[in-house]
Amino acid sequence: xxTHVQVDAKPDAKLEAARAQxxxxxxxxxxxxxxxxxxxxxxxxxxxxxxAWCERAAVHEEIGREALAAGHxxxxxxxxxxxxVCYHFAKFMFVEDIKQLRAAxxxxxxxxxxxxxxxxxxxxxxxxxxxxxxxxxNLRKPPGERRPPVVVIISGMDSCKEExxxxxxxxLERGMATFSFDGPGQGEAEYDFPVRHDYEVPAGAVxxxxxxxxxxxxxxxxxxxxxxxxxxxxxxxxxxxxVKACIANGGAFxxxxxxxxxxxxxxxxxxxRTHSKTVEEAREKTRPFNLEGIxxxxxxxxxxxxxxxxxxxxxxxxxxxxxxxxxxxxxxxIEGASHVASNRTYRHRTQCADxxxxxxxxxxx
Amino acid sequence: xxTHVQVDAKPDAKLEAARAQxxxxxxxxxxxxxxxxxxxxxxxxxxxxxxAWCERAAVHEEIGREALAAGHxxxxxxxxxxxxVCYHFAKFMFVEDIKQLRAAxxxxxxxxxxxxxxxxxxxxxxxxxxxxxxxxxNLRKPPGERRPPVVVIISGMDSCKEExxxxxxxxLERGMATFSFDGPGQGEAEYDFPVRHDYEVPAGAVxxxxxxxxxxxxxxxxxxxxxxxxxxxxxxxxxxxxVKACIANGGAFxxxxxxxxxxxxxxxxxxxRTHSKTVEEAREKTRPFNLEGIxxxxxxxxxxxxxxxxxxxxxxxxxxxxxxxxxxxxxxxIEGASHVASNRTYRHRTQCADxxxxxxxxxxx
Numbered sequence: 001x002x003t004h005v006q007v008d009a010k011p012d013a014k015l016e017a018a019r020a021q022x023x024x025x026x027x028x029x030x031x032x033x034x035x036x037x038x039x040x041x042x043x044x045x046x047x048x049x050x051x052a053w054c055e056r057a058a059v060h061e062e063i064g065r066e067a068l069a070a071g072h073x074x075x076x077x078x079x080x081x082x083x084x085v086c087y088h089f090a091k092f093m094f095v096e097d098i099k100q101l102r103a104a105x106x107x108x109x110x111x112x113x114x115x116x117x118x119x120x121x122x123x124x125x126x127x128x129x130x131x132x133x134x135x136x137x138n139l140r141k142p143p144g145e146r147r148p149p150v151v152v153i154i155s156g157m158d159s160c161k162e163e164x165x166x167x168x169x170x171x172l173e174r175g176m177a178t179f180s181f182d183g184p185g186q187g188e189a190e191y192d193f194p195v196r197h198d199y200e201v202p203a204g205a206v207x208x209x210x211x212x213x214x215x216x217x218x219x220x221x222x223x224x225x226x227x228x229x230x231x232x233x234x235x236x237x238x239x240x241x242x243v244k245a246c247i248a249n250g251g252a253f254x255x256x257x258x259x260x261x262x263x264x265x266x267x268x269x270x271x272x273r274t275h276s277k278t279v280e281e282a283r284e285k286t287r288p289f290n291l292e293g294i295x296x297x298x299x300x301x302x303x304x305x306x307x308x309x310x311x312x313x314x315x316x317x318x319x320x321x322x323x324x325x326x327x328x329x330x331x332x333x334i335e336g337a338s339h340v341a342s343n344r345t346y347r348h349r350t351q352c353a354d355x356x357x358x359x360x361x362x363x364x365x
Numbered sequence: 366x367x368t369h370v371q372v373d374a375k376p377d378a379k380l381e382a383a384r385a386q387x388x389x390x391x392x393x394x395x396x397x398x399x400x401x402x403x404x405x406x407x408x409x410x411x412x413x414x415x416x417a418w419c420e421r422a423a424v425h426e427e428i429g430r431e432a433l434a435a436g437h438x439x440x441x442x443x444x445x446x447x448x449x450v451c452y453h454f455a456k457f458m459f460v461e462d463i464k465q466l467r468a469a470x471x472x473x474x475x476x477x478x479x480x481x482x483x484x485x486x487x488x489x490x491x492x493x494x495x496x497x498x499x500x501x502x503n504l505r506k507p508p509g510e511r512r513p514p515v516v517v518i519i520s521g522m523d524s525c526k527e528e529x530x531x532x533x534x535x536x537l538e539r540g541m542a543t544f545s546f547d548g549p550g551q552g553e554a555e556y557d558f559p560v561r562h563d564y565e566v567p568a569g570a571v572x573x574x575x576x577x578x579x580x581x582x583x584x585x586x587x588x589x590x591x592x593x594x595x596x597x598x599x600x601x602x603x604x605x606x607x608v609k610a611c612i613a614n615g616g617a618f619x620x621x622x623x624x625x626x627x628x629x630x631x632x633x634x635x636x637x638r639t640h641s642k643t644v645e646e647a648r649e650k651t652r653p654f655n656l657e658g659i660x661x662x663x664x665x666x667x668x669x670x671x672x673x674x675x676x677x678x679x680x681x682x683x684x685x686x687x688x689x690x691x692x693x694x695x696x697x698x699i700e701g702a703s704h705v706a707s708n709r710t711y712r713h714r715t716q717c718a719d720x721x722x723x724x725x726x727x728x729x730x
Contacts (some may be wrong), residue, residue, distance in 0.1 A: 346447065350443055
């Protein structure tokens with residue numbers, strides 16, 4: 001394997017932005033900070049991004065596989081999860097080369113799937129039939145609970161289920177099951193399905209699956225979505241009353257009204273995941289991603305999180321949502337926080353889990 | 366509370382070194398990376414260090430206390446632990462103002478002690494009589510084990526028990542109890558006692574306490590030490606045969622032979638914790654910190670970890686130790702790693718725990 005070493009060349013603009021802005025998100029998802037620093041400084045061009053991260057991911061994968069071979073299952077689960085999230089970040093915004101993107105993505109799924117039975121608590125992969133294909137997700141259940149409620153974790157435009165391990169943990173530790181899945185335009189489903197505004201359709205398929213299981217309490221379903229997932233989650237809560245509590249972090253009330261301010265790199269992601277040819281086409285496709293007239297249909301308790309320094313989605317969108325819902329709303333505006341408050345996880349991560357536990361009837365821990 | 370904001374002034378040399386070198390250690394111990402970046406860039410002079418970190422620690426403390434008041438015990442334990450480690454890092458190298466150092470330290474101990482009963486698994490504070498005073502430590506036991514073995518975690522010159530939470534976790538998850546304590550020259554004991562080369566004396570008091578408990582298996586004691594603790598641990602293993610397995614990370618074979626290469630900031634820490642007046646006096650006091658003729662007395666299994674890029678302790682010291690012990694030695698030299706391999710935790714943290722479990726007779730997990 002080639003090894004990238006630190007280079008001194010001035011980075012291109014996209015790489016420079018990545019270095020400056022992504023450390024908090026990556027580390028919150030389990031990437032060691034030294035990996036972030038070393039990988040992002042081992043290259044000078046964004047074009048090298050995917051390969052450099054795959055090489056670092058492979059280090060963790062090798063450690064994980066060795067642990068597995070030695071019978072050190074907990075360690076294997078840990079390192080393979082780190083590998084998966086590194087492979088995920090290799091591809092998450094790397095829209096320039098679909099072949100590389102897909103190879104990295106396959107490895108992310110492979111490593112996380114390999115990790116699942118060895119996690120504490122373990123997980124299982126589920127494939128839910130959907131429009132002639134399937135949606136894949138990972139179910140994990142808290143130990144010692146007979147029929148726990150389940151929190152469905154909804155990703156965004158550039159996240160997917162392999163990024164959610166540490167989000168899952170806080171819910172699991174508090175007695176809730178978690179189901180992180182890839183919906184249309186996300187992760188494993190991004191090739192077959194573009195993103196869609198009526199996310200209640202795929203979410204409904206997921207809820208049906210959750211309710212069919214005797215080991216979960218299908219009458220206590222919560223949902224959590226961040227970034228674009230922060231739009232999807234309220235949309236789902238508005239149309240599907242199986243949702244008993246909803247958390248939306250960093251979501252837009254109207255996606256198109258936030259579109260133009262976004263960086264080109266993110267617009268390129270929209271092109272890919274809306275299955276468009278141009279940014280203009282992608283932009284136009286986001287028009288129905290709008291909670292106008294829909295927010296008022298939300299009657300379940302909702303927790304809405306916004307960040308004062310969010311440059312992707314204006315926090316005022318979240319504030320509007322909190323005013324327009326019909327049910328009880330908790331609005332948490334986090335000072336000094338960037339998009340989805342990755343740099344302020346201590347202001348919302350455990351708080352979300354405690355709030356959700358309360359609304360799903362789980363005793364305090 | 367005053368709030369530090371980012372300043373553009375050029376940092377002084379000590380602060381600049383801190384920014385460049387400490388991110389991996391801080392985050393490995395539980396400091397959010399955004400806190401590290403923001404706090405270290407909110408000041409321009411090292412003299413502001415302790416206060417700036419105390420202010421950030423207070424943010425976590427407040428969140429923790431609010432969680433506790435709301436009955437969210439797990440969250441309280443988490444945030445108070447983060448507060449404790451931020452207060453710890455406020456003081457760990459801040460030898461210039463003992464009043465500030467001590468105030469920060471008191472808060473670190475207060476927050477971690479407050480967190481203990483709410484951790485998963487919980488912990489309890491123990492004070493062990495020692496030379497007319499006491500040594501304080503935190504005992505945590507793995508859930509569901511009747512008489513688990515115990516791993517005694519030994520800190521170094523600038524670490525203490527409040528920094529060890531995430532080290533404790535990997536052993537606890539694998540069925541071992543942990544006891545992190547402050548020995549002479551460390552944490553709570555640094556005011557009454559200077560560091561001492563014959564660390565088997567305080568360690569012996571600890572082992573006696575562990576063996577007196579019916580809830581621990583005193584015949585299965587392991588020890589782990591990093592940095593100066595990487596000297597202490599082999600020293601203890603050489604003289605106290607109650608030690609059944611020993612891990613030494615980044616320790617010197619001969620401290621004085623590594624002394625001169627060390628940065629002035631660390632030499633100043635030696636002055637404080639050897640209770641000396643000058644660097645020369647402190648240096649001279651380290652002369653007996655030497656495993657010459659002692660390494661061969663080590664008969665238990667030992668795992669020795671060294672880092673190729675260690676600028677504090679030459680890795681060759683570890684290699685020499687591995688050659689001179691009389692028992693089975695596992696020598697792990699980590700490429701690209703700095704002192705105690707904080708930037709390569711994935712190369713040693715779970716590996717240490719799995720190795721220890723094997724040597725303390727705990728089934729693989």
